[in-house]
Amino acid sequence: MAEKSQAVATIEAVWRMEAARVVATLARYTGDLGLAEELAQDALVAALEQWPAEGVPARPGGWLTAVGKRRAVDYFRRAETLRRKVGELGRELEMDGQGYEIDLDALDSDAAIDDDLLRLVFTACHPVLSAEARVALTLRVLGGLSTPEIARAFLISESTAAQRIVRAKRTLADAGIVFEAPDGAERRRRLESVLEVVYLIFNEGYAATAGDDWLRPGLCEEALRLGRVLVGLMPDEPEVHALVALMEIQDSRRHARTDPDGEPVLLLDQDRAKWDWSQIERGLKALARADEAFAARADGDTRSGDRPTEPGAYHLQAALAACHARARNAEATDWRLIADLYDRLVQQTRSPVVELNRAVAVGMAEGPAAGLEVTDALVGLRAMQGYHLLPSVRGDLLVRLGRHTEARSEFERAAELTANTRERALLLARAAACDASAAESES
Amino acid sequence: MPKFMVIMPGDTQSEAGIIPPPELFAEMNAYNDELTKAGVLLTAEGLKPTSAGARVRFDDDERRTVIDGPFTESKEIIAGYWMLQASSLEEVLEWVKRAPLSGGVTLQVRPLYEMDDFGPEFNAKLREAEQQLRE
Numbered sequence: 178m179a180e181k182s183q184a185v186a187t188i189e190a191v192w193r194m195e196a197a198r199v200v201a202t203l204a205r206y207t208g209d210l211g212l213a214e215e216l217a218q219d220a221l222v223a224a225l226e227q228w229p230a231e232g233v234p235a236r237p238g239g240w241l242t243a244v245g246k247r248r249a250v251d252y253f254r255r256a257e258t259l260r261r262k263v264g265e266l267g268r269e270l271e272m273d274g275q276g277y278e279i280d281l282d283a284l285d286s287d288a289a290i291d292d293d294l295l296r297l298v299f300t301a302c303h304p305v306l307s308a309e310a311r312v313a314l315t316l317r318v319l320g321g322l323s324t325p326e327i328a329r330a331f332l333i334s335e336s337t338a339a340q341r342i343v344r345a346k347r348t349l350a351d352a353g354i355v356f357e358a359p360d361g362a363e364r365r366r367r368l369e370s371v372l373e374v375v376y377l378i379f380n381e382g383y384a385a386t387a388g389d390d391w392l393r394p395g396l397c398e399e400a401l402r403l404g405r406v407l408v409g410l411m412p413d414e415p416e417v418h419a420l421v422a423l424m425e426i427q428d429s430r431r432h433a434r435t436d437p438d439g440e441p442v443l444l445l446d447q448d449r450a451k452w453d454w455s456q457i458e459r460g461l462k463a464l465a466r467a468d469e470a471f472a473a474r475a476d477g478d479t480r481s482g483d484r485p486t487e488p489g490a491y492h493l494q495a496a497l498a499a500c501h502a503r504a505r506n507a508e509a510t511d512w513r514l515i516a517d518l519y520d521r522l523v524q525q526t527r528s529p530v531v532e533l534n535r536a537v538a539v540g541m542a543e544g545p546a547a548g549l550e551v552t553d554a555l556v557g558l559r560a561m562q563g564y565h566l567l568p569s570v571r572g573d574l575l576v577r578l579g580r581h582t583e584a585r586s587e588f589e590r591a592a593e594l595t596a597n598t599r600e601r602a603l604l605l606a607r608a609a610a611c612d613a614s615a616a617e618s619e620s
Numbered sequence: 621m622p623k624f625m626v627i628m629p630g631d632t633q634s635e636a637g638i639i640p641p642p643e644l645f646a647e648m649n650a651y652n653d654e655l656t657k658a659g660v661l662l663t664a665e666g667l668k669p670t671s672a673g674a675r676v677r678f679d680d681d682e683r684r685t686v687i688d689g690p691f692t693e694s695k696e697i698i699a700g701y702w703m704l705q706a707s708s709l710e711e712v713l714e715w716v717k718r719a720p721l722s723g724g725v726t727l728q729v730r731p732l733y734e735m736d737d738f739g740p741e742f743n744a745k746l747r748e749a750e751q752q753l754r755e
Binding site (some may be wrong): 187190191237398410430459 | 660663708715
């Protein structure tokens with residue numbers, strides 16, 4: 178790693194802490210997220226020039242925002258068409274009685290900044306943007322990550338990462354997206370897009386931890402940090418708490434989910450002593466807060482008029498993750514509850530993959546015949562034709578029913594469908610084992 | 621992302637079990653709130669006086685001696701701690717500097733060892749050793 182001066186390291190740290198608030202405040206002043214982000218970068222450059230000599234100011238966030246605002250005035254002065262805006266901004270700054278001087282005491286209140294942050298969240302995660310654009314922009318403006326950091330995290334070149342951000346900003350501008358946080362039903366709809374971004378970041382990191390890539394920064398932790406920020410901004414939203422709970426509990430298994438050779442270990446085979454129990458505790462607490470927020474909304478929220486009767490998809494998934502986390506060993510798993518939660522999740526997602534998970538849980542709770550019956554309905558579905566886990570699960574259930582010949586053809590079919598060579602070998606071995614068992618039961 | 625323990629030392633007040641006045645309490649709550657909203661706070665806990673606790677001394681392979689509190693003769697008493705997670709030591713130091721404290725109180729900031737600090741080879745060996753212990 179390159180040697181960095183202490184001052185630069187401190188400035189980078191302060192930037193990580195303040196970037197979102199600075200960009201958010203500037204975006205409200207200018208009404209333009211793209212411009213705000215550039216002004217904030219200018220302020221960062223100014224900090225890098227001045228702080229090493231003059232020291233870090235008492236309120237670094239305020240300093241950065243004030244410099245950004247000054248640059249905004251300069252920018253609007255230059256832009257002929259926006260003269261009117263200059264007037265407004267100039268007056269606002271001059272009303273402080275300080276001209277363009279920085280008056281740290283006249284800065285926005287924390288509550289006002291929180292409102293701006295919320296607008297920033299909803300704008301950076303606007304559905305008009307592609308998922309990858311939302312992810313890059315969110316990490317940049319909300320997470321305070323630099324372009325090289327984003328590039329490294331997603332294994333893309335720096336120019337690709339920079340382009341994604343530039344294009345995202347242009348898309349927002351072209352679509353005339355107002356820097357606003359939506360209310361009511363619109364907020365609930367748009368919140369899905371926000372949570373999706375955070376969970377995408379988490380899953381990108383989660384998929385990467387299976388590999389041995391030490392260079393990739395911790396995207397799981399980045400996502401968790403973003404999730405916690407969202408909780409602070411929207412403490413009444415059950416799904417926000419639920420997403421944090423889900424991520425905490427999934428991430429708690431990080432050190433148990435691969436063996437020393439880097440091969441994945443299935444949930445039920447994991448050594449639970451390697452789970453991070455303090456993280457599980459945080460996850461369960463977050464789930465409890467999700468429950469509280471849901472209960473409050475279900476029986477209290479008359480303002481918005483819509484009382485939810487059923488928890489959201491993240492809430493159900495978090496409850497599922499918690500079921501496993503609460504079981505001290507695999508045998509103690511409450512499969513009946515898991516089957517029930519999957520049932521409710523299927524109602525919302527209509528996903529055959531979730532239904533397949535339900536079949537596994539039913540197979541554990543009520544026996545292999547009941548599980549197999551659930552999978553029967555999936556066999557004819559076009560969406561499941563190429564999905565190797567369906568015959569693989571059916572093979573498992575058939576083995577438990579002693580129907581080895583049928584199990585064998587399911588495993589063979591699964592082996593044909595999987596793209597993973599190691600998995601194919603495993604499935605073929607299971608098929609061969611069925612032969613042996615079938616021969617044994619006949620003799 | 622590294623984790624850090626920030627350790628708050630005890631003093632005669634904390635040892636006497638005196639709970640800080642409401643305004644100090646409120647200030648600390650506001651600070652913890654700020655940490656929570658920034659996504660860096662994992663936990664924050666306060667410890668009861670040493671008189672409520674005990675020490676266990678390991679004299680040799682077999683003999684253990686339990687010594688009841690208080691143990692005010694110890695130089696460093698811990699009155700509380702935060703667990704923080706942030707991008708760097710520098711970031712944590714910036715957060716810690718914002719704590720509503722004064723009067724020469726000195727907080728300790730200590731990074732935690734992570735699995736990754738030991739490298740993949742060490743992990744494999746460690747797991748092997750653990751496995752043998754289990755068998």
